[in-house]
Amino acid sequence: xxxxxxxxxxxxxxxxxxxxxxxxxxxxxxxxxxxxxxxxxxxxxxxxxxxxxxxxxxxxxxxxxxxxxxxxxxxxxxxxxxxxxxxxxxxxxxxxxxxxxxxxxxxxxxxxxxxxxxxxxx
Amino acid sequence: xxxxxxxxxxxxxxxxxxxxxxxxxxxxxxxxxxxxxxxxxxxxxxxxxxxxxxxxxxxxxxxxxxxxxxxxxxxxxxxxxxxxxxxxxxxxxxxxxxxxxxxxxxxxx
Numbered sequence: 001x002x003x004x005x006x007x008x009x010x011x012x013x014x015x016x017x018x019x020x021x022x023x024x025x026x027x028x029x030x031x032x033x034x035x036x037x038x039x040x041x042x043x044x045x046x047x048x049x050x051x052x053x054x055x056x057x058x059x060x061x062x063x064x065x066x067x068x069x070x071x072x073x074x075x076x077x078x079x080x081x082x083x084x085x086x087x088x089x090x091x092x093x094x095x096x097x098x099x100x101x102x103x104x105x106x107x108x109x110x111x112x113x114x115x116x117x118x119x120x121x122x
Numbered sequence: 123x124x125x126x127x128x129x130x131x132x133x134x135x136x137x138x139x140x141x142x143x144x145x146x147x148x149x150x151x152x153x154x155x156x157x158x159x160x161x162x163x164x165x166x167x168x169x170x171x172x173x174x175x176x177x178x179x180x181x182x183x184x185x186x187x188x189x190x191x192x193x194x195x196x197x198x199x200x201x202x203x204x205x206x207x208x209x210x211x212x213x214x215x216x217x218x219x220x221x222x223x224x225x226x227x228x229x230x231x
Binding site: 037039046047048049052060062063064096098100105106107108109110112113114115 | 123154155157159165166167168169171172173176178179210212214217218219220221222223224225
């Protein structure tokens with residue numbers, strides 16, 4: 001059974017780079033048909049897609065964040081990582097890693113991590 | 123960019139009642155790209171329906187989805203206490219890949 005576990009620093013200073021990891025167990029990040037996403041949720045607000053990494057290595061970014069974001073996959077660690085640079089208070093949110101098997105759930109994100117809370121503050 | 127508008131913002135109902143939640147897209151979309159999630163406080167979202175109407179693993183059959191074009195509906199036939207939560211619709215597209223509605227809060231009346 002696919003499980004995801006996010007890890008992150010908790011607190012980041014303004015203008016610094018936020019680095020997050022999503023450890024994947026129960027499946028390989030490069031298994032055919034699998035794709036992964038980072039999604040965030042500011043306090044009391046809705047969901048915002050940040051970026052996606054596909055099993056093929058393809059990456060996709062939210063145009064509103066694209067200039068500051070990099071998503072990557074590490075097959076040796078079986079994890080998907082996110083870097084967000086030049087953070088501001090507006091980047092304070094719960095960051096979720098999510099994934100799915102297209103062959104089972106098409107475009108629905110079936111598996112989510114528990115989320116990691118990131119606060120941007122000096 | 124396709125914008126998703128959910129209504130109502132808040133829906134107040136009692137257990138046992140029927141809930142109807144709406145998601146409208148700013149352009150006509152294929153139903154295969156329309157997804158619904160449930161989120162409870164302090165928890166990650168949970169996939170309910172994909173392809174507008176296909177239930178995800180373990181989702182009770184009181185949850186159903188319908189719609190086409192630009193109008194989609196999530197229906198909960200008979201509300202259970204555990205169904206009170208926030209519901210999001212989501213569209214998978216070209217850019218951005220994922221767009222979410224602003225959510226409908228289903229609260230106990």
